[in-house]
Amino acid sequence: MLQLGTVAPAFTLPDTVSGTTVTLEDLKSDIATVVMFICNHCPFVIHVREELARLAADYRARGIAFIAINANDAGKYPQDSPERMKEEAERNGYTFPYLYDESQDVARAYQAACTPDFYIFDRDLRLAYRGQLDDSRPSNGVPVTGCDIRTALDAILAGGDVSADQKPSIGCNIKWKA
Secondary structure, eight states: OOOOOOBOOOOOOBBBBHHHHHHHHHHOOOSEEEEEOOOOSSSHHHHHHHHHHHHHHHHHTTTEEEEEOSSSSSTTTGGGHHHEEEHHHHHTTTOOOEOOOTTTTHHHHHOOOOEEEEEEEEEEEEEEEEOOSOOOTTSSSOOOOOHHHHHHHHHHTTOOOOSSSSOOOOOOOOOOOO
């Protein structure tokens, strides 16, 4: 896992929704930037995708940037292809860029391990949070609230520190190319 305080690795990736190529510098916020490694087919992502849309809607209005990245091998998992990513974003009301990391270099630079995997960077692009959305899982009956991410973002917005007590993400392994 990336260490807290690490500067966000720069990237240039295609946005499957807009059809443009974007950089971290283009998308970052002067308050905080959330980078999410997600995909289309993972049951853990499917379980939380409505909350991802809600979370972005709630906090983008407060100046927080959201970026989703899919690094799965679309050759082996065609449901994670760029075309299907665009459909997924439109169907689920994602108002954030949904970027395709075909080379998987960005996922490696972020040390992303699973989908979903969440990172919050402060105004200086230093890692303030890395871990889970909340305690909900597809079959545990715990409501999806995004409380871990919301708590971290609320601390940043209040000018405070994000608690170092952070739980790692749990989900499907990123589908690495051979």
